[in-house]
Amino acid sequence: MEKGLKPKTVITYEGKDVSGDFAPILHGVTFKDFLDGRAGEIEINLSNREGFFGADWYPDIDDEMHILMGYEGGDMLDTGIFWVDEIGLSGGNSGDTCNIRALSLRSSGLNSAIQKKNHAGRPVADIVNEVAETLKCRARGDLSGTWSGMQNETGLRFLNRLACELGRICKVEGTDLIFYPIEQLGQIGQLEIKRGDVFNYDLKDVATGRISKCTVKWWDQKKKKHISGSYNTGIKGGGEVVRWEEVKDNAEAQKKAKDFITDRNKKGIEFSISMIGDVRLRAGVSVRMVGFGRFDGIYYISEATHIVNSSGYTTNVTLQKPQKND
Incomplete structure (x- = not known):
């Protein structure tokens, strides 16, 4: 764990490092990383007391953004490339602010028209690469086998359903779509999290849906x-x-x-924990929980949220432990 270090963010906007310009007015940066078929999200909250974002600094939809998060003198989390999806300006007695939300896939790809196509015994690699090209992404990982069925969704929704039916995960990571078997969850890159590392936690073990x-x-x-x-x-x-x-x-x-x-059954037991910021915690990473009694063991991260603001750097993660199928 990174303790006693000063949080740091590096913000590149449309190819220009704007970290210095944003530093005096930056309220916070939030990065959300999802495991199962969702585009990652970045939110930047800034003061707009000078009115810059209502004039020359107003962002455009699909502007490109790249952010590093971490600690001065320590490791940094590379969030990847994002594109602006939503801009919000607000104000009141506490001051004016600008909120910029960006996604790891362009909104033009996410909001594309529904595609209707019959796939009869086609190679999975051909299907996935075809759809990934329309999303301006690269597909990699386990693309083996064939698949028969009807596509009746937008590209990302279809790939997520296809992955589920094949017993795999489709993870959006930057401009990559990564497919890997669900059985690999809980087997790769184990990190240890002790009870003393956790600010707070919430645990659920629910039978419904199994x-x-x-x-x-x-x-x-x-x-x-x-x-x-x-x-x-x-x-x-x-x-x-x-x-x-x-x-x-x-x-x-x-x-x-x-x-x-x-x-x-991939969800099983679900942990939600909050702890000091740790750049290693990304969706898909496996962790070993220690100090939670009967719930000790290996879990995988299904969602990770990294937050840097005036209070410091924190990481909130949702951990899941799949039900055993064997």
Whole structure:
């Protein structure tokens, strides 16, 4: 943990380092990093007492922004490239302010028209790369296999659903769309967080939504026979579901059943914690919780929020521990 160090932010706006210009009027910077199919968010809150942001300094939608957060003389968190999505000006007895919100994907890509397309047994890599190109992103990670189904959403929503059906995560990281199996969560880059490191925490262990057994069925019109495959986790308090999906054999049906149940049960136990700012805590990183009794163990970060303001640097994270499927 970084203790006794002075928080620092470096703000680059449209290719120019504006950290010095913003320093006297900067109220705070917030960075939100999500694991599952959502664009990252940056918010900058500034004083507008001189009225600059209502005149020459007024930002434009899709202006490019890049921010580093961390400590002077220490490691810095590179948030990646963001594009302005929303500008807000407000005022009152406490003064005038400007709030700039930016996303890790351009608003033109997020707000694109719904695409309707039938994918029949196409390679996953071809589908994902095709959609990623329209979002001006690069796809990488586990793009193996084939997929059949109908696209009836905007690009990012579709890729998130596709990843879920394949038992994978689609993480937006800068201009990269990273796909990796849900089974990898809780296995990579373990950091240790002790009870004494945490300002406060909230823990939930909820049964609602858990699935114990899933069965995938299909009717093969050519062979005139039923195809079926099931996967049973034995999780306590879980329900059972039956899904009709196009599959070629019983083995594929069983895999689809497992992928579905793995996605539905990926939340499990959920921790929310607040602690001193730590640049290592990003969505997807695994941590080992120590000092919480029966809830000690390995969790993964599903959401991380880094905040630098007059109070210092804090990090709030949501930790999840998937239900075991085996």
